[in-house]
Amino acid sequence: MNQNRRQRRPPINRERRRQRPPVNRKRIQRQQSRKRYLILTAGIVLVLCIVAIASVIYLRRTNPKSTQPATANPPDSKKATTTPNTLLVNSTHPLPNDYHPDDLVNLYTQEDRHFSLMSADIQVSKPVFTAMNKMFSAATQDGVKGFVITSGYRTRKEQKQLYRTTANGTAAKPGESEHETGLAFDVGAKEYTDFDQSPQFEWISKHCADYGFILRYPKDREDVTGYPFEPWHYRYVGKKAAKAITGKGITLEQYHEEQNNQKEVSTSILVCHPATGEGRVKPDQRSSKSSTTTESYCHYSCQRGNG
Numbered sequence: 001m002n003q004n005r006r007q008r009r010p011p012i013n014r015e016r017r018r019q020r021p022p023v024n025r026k027r028i029q030r031q032q033s034r035k036r037y038l039i040l041t042a043g044i045v046l047v048l049c050i051v052a053i054a055s056v057i058y059l060r061r062t063n064p065k066s067t068q069p070a071t072a073n074p075p076d077s078k079k080a081t082t083t084p085n086t087l088l089v090n091s092t093h094p095l096p097n098d099y100h101p102d103d104l105v106n107l108y109t110q111e112d113r114h115f116s117l118m119s120a121d122i123q124v125s126k127p128v129f130t131a132m133n134k135m136f137s138a139a140t141q142d143g144v145k146g147f148v149i150t151s152g153y154r155t156r157k158e159q160k161q162l163y164r165t166t167a168n169g170t171a172a173k174p175g176e177s178e179h180e181t182g183l184a185f186d187v188g189a190k191e192y193t194d195f196d197q198s199p200q201f202e203w204i205s206k207h208c209a210d211y212g213f214i215l216r217y218p219k220d221r222e223d224v225t226g227y228p229f230e231p232w233h234y235r236y237v238g239k240k241a242a243k244a245i246t247g248k249g250i251t252l253e254q255y256h257e258e259q260n261n262q263k264e265v266s267t268s269i270l271v272c273h274p275a276t277g278e279g280r281v282k283p284d285q286r287s288s289k290s291s292t293t294t295e296s297y298c299h300y301s302c303q304r305g306n307g
């Protein structure tokens with residue numbers, strides 16, 4: 001029996017070997033080519049997805065306004081990516097956690113500086129540097145030298161550290177400091193401990209508005225600004241706002257209030273009653289259509305161009 005089995009098996013195996021290999025090879029080749037095709041297709045799709053996502057991220061970063069409605073970014077917008085000069089930052093208008101100005105320059109590396117520096121790592125926004133350098137150049141020409149910049153831009157981390165290490169109320173809370181915008185700097189005078197007693201303070205108080213700066217925390221305005229008198233802290237707001245604020249003797253908070261009131265007045269319209277000639281001020285176009293009764297009209301006299 002054993003001998004018979006041994007004799008029969010080899011022919012069967014030989015038969016199988018002869019028949020199967022050609023079929024298997026073709027199948028395997030087909031399967032391998034399918035696999036390669038699938039891997040290649042998946043790879044192309046993956047690369048396209050990565051490119052698409054990277055393009056969207058790049059476009060959003062380079063042109064953030066395009067993804068926002070036209071009404072976004074008012075002057076005091078908390079999420080502004082490009083800092084408006086008159087941005088209001090205080091305890092009721094804190095900056096967002098991820099806020100970071102994108103136009104900072106290191107003052108130490110700037111050529112033709114007309115002021116000294118307390119340290120080599122002080123930064124401010126570029127337009128602020130341009131304006132402050134012009135200002136200190138004019139001071140030098142007037143014979144007033146010795147301005148020393150002691151502080152500029154601060155990161156959130158630096159402001160946190162400062163807030164922790166100073167007496168309560170001395171430094172602004174993290175997120176509530178103008179130093180985090182890159183639009184403010186602190187200045188001192190060589191040979192003077194009290195800056196407000198120096199000729200430098202006298203000069204800068206008189207001329208800072210001409211260069212777009214304001215003394216941000218004036219004397220006796222703590223009830224409005226939340227801070228006592230800081231003769232060393234200057235804030236860039238642009239020439240127009242600086243002249244309006246300094247000229248009227250108001251603060252940035254009050255300037256914002258004025259601006260908001262003006263906006264309200266400009267958006268209102270005077271509607272004239274066709275019969276009586278009396279008019280009324282309505283805040284928007286929709287409400288002017290809602291009523292034409294004489295009772296609802298206030299006693300504004302209609303003038304040409306109105307109504």
Ligand SMILES: [Zn+2]
Nearest residue numbers: 184185186233
């Ligand atoms: Zn300051």
